[in-house]
Amino acid sequence: MKPEKQETKVTITVCVGSSCHVKGAREMVDRFSDLLNEEAFQDRAELKGSFCMEHCAEGINWKIDDEIVSSTSVEEAVATLRRKVLGSLG
Numbered sequence: 537m538k539p540e541k542q543e544t545k546v547t548i549t550v551c552v553g554s555s556c557h558v559k560g561a562r563e564m565v566d567r568f569s570d571l572l573n574e575e576a577f578q579d580r581a582e583l584k585g586s587f588c589m590e591h592c593a594e595g596i597n598w599k600i601d602d603e604i605v606s607s608t609s610v611e612e613a614v615a616t617l618r619r620k621v622l623g624s625l626g
């Protein structure tokens with residue numbers, strides 16, 4: 537009997553604390569959600585929100601599984617999501 541193929545599932549967690557919110561975290565959640573839906577990755581990537589990740593000064597903060605990513609803008613975050621997450625899932 538063949539072992540079942542395990543699909544990679546990635547958890548994307550966006551900080552929705554007040555500092556990240558002011559810098560565009562809400563828009564980032566919407567863009568991430570649209571992108572995952574467009575690319576049909578919604579079953580393989582879970583999108584969640586979190587309270588302050590205690591990296592407020594470093595940008596808009598989010599995580600790919602346990603790795604913290606600090607983005608300077610929503611556009612940069614979207615580019616990073618494409619490169620690091622969609623690239624590895626695709």
Ligand code: FES
Pocket residue numbers: 551552553554555556557587588589590591592597
């Ligand atoms: S509010 Fe996002 S890291 Fe603090």
